[in-house]
Amino acid sequence: MLEEGGCPKTMLSISDALEALDGRWKLLILFALSDGPLRFKQISREVMGITDKTLSKELKLLESNLLISRHVYDTFPPTVEYAITEHGMSLENVLKELHYWGLHHRKKVLGKVS
Amino acid sequence: MLEEGGCPKTMLSISDALEALDGRWKLLILFALSDGPLRFKQISREVMGITDKTLSKELKLLESNLLISRHVYDTFPPTVEYAITEHGMSLENVLKELHYWGLHHRKKVLGKVS
Numbered sequence: 716m717l718e719e720g721g722c723p724k725t726m727l728s729i730s731d732a733l734e735a736l737d738g739r740w741k742l743l744i745l746f747a748l749s750d751g752p753l754r755f756k757q758i759s760r761e762v763m764g765i766t767d768k769t770l771s772k773e774l775k776l777l778e779s780n781l782l783i784s785r786h787v788y789d790t791f792p793p794t795v796e797y798a799i800t801e802h803g804m805s806l807e808n809v810l811k812e813l814h815y816w817g818l819h820h821r822k823k824v825l826g827k828v829s
Numbered sequence: 830m831l832e833e834g835g836c837p838k839t840m841l842s843i844s845d846a847l848e849a850l851d852g853r854w855k856l857l858i859l860f861a862l863s864d865g866p867l868r869f870k871q872i873s874r875e876v877m878g879i880t881d882k883t884l885s886k887e888l889k890l891l892e893s894n895l896l897i898s899r900h901v902y903d904t905f906p907p908t909v910e911y912a913i914t915e916h917g918m919s920l921e922n923v924l925k926e927l928h929y930w931g932l933h934h935r936k937k938v939l940g941k942v943s
Contacts, residue, residue, distance in 0.1 A: 726875075728931030729860060729924060733853040735934055739844070746843060761840075781938055802937055809926045810843060816923050817842030820849055823916055824895055 732809075735780045740765055740773045745782060745803050746810055752786070752798040777803070846923075849894050854879055854887045859896060859917050860924055866900070866912035891917070 736742055740762065747753065747761035759770055774797060777783045782803035788794040850856055854876065861867065861875035873884055888911060891897045896917035902908040 725928050726857065726860060726877075728928050728935065730853070730857060730931070731935050732927040732931035733856060735938070737853050739847040739851050742847060743840065743844060746840060763840075780934075802934075805933060806930060809923070809930050812923045812926045813846040814839050814842050816920060817844070817846035817849075819919060820894075820916075821842065821845050824849070 735782070736806075736809075738773070740769060741777055741782075742806070742810060742813065744770070744773055744777060745799055745806060748783060748797060748799040748803070749807075749810075752796040754794065754796055758797065782806075849896070850920075850923075852887070854883060855891055855896075856920070856924060856927065858884070858887055858891060859913055859920060862897060862911060862913040862917070863921075863924075866910040868908065868910055872911065896920075 743762045743765075744758060747758055753761070755767075755770065755774075758774075759765060759767060762770070765773075774783065774785070778785055780802075781800055783797050784800050786796045786798065788796065857876045857879075858872060861872055867875070869881075869884065869888075872888075873879060873881060876884070879887075888897065888899070892899055894916075895914055897911050898914050900910045900912065902910065
């Protein structure tokens, strides 16, 4: 499949990526933030189906992996915004390929025309 | 990020893809099978850390999503092999981008040279 086909090093790097992006939410949150910084409630609206508890946990994990940054503004009450980092933006090609494959998969397996 | 930036259709296709590939194991199993069909125990050895129970569950899910096929050979005792399908092979670009990003992430965040 890949030129390096099946070698442990390739398996390791894919495993690293999957560990950082584990679950179905992180890439959707990053995608929501790719248009610009958002507040918690705005992300919650964009990412359909996520609970506040899960979103809160996922945001912390994304921050610890340097994929997003959290900014607190000195307003009253304080405003908190989340922004995608340069490292988060480096996932652009992964998201692009997942988007294309998701379209293909929807036609093939789900049999739905979106 | 994507040209269609943040539109609900793109979010939907990424969500479809993430649902089909949910968790950290499915893509690793597909990657292990990308070099040719394997038996259960062989996959278990290739995909480090997976338990038999999880592997069994993941193989069924991959089969229901038409990403792998299961072949039973009339030997004594019967041999069961799993093979990646054409639809599974269509994930090549996703795996490629995850591999590149995993390498980049390892350098950036994990600070390790593989």
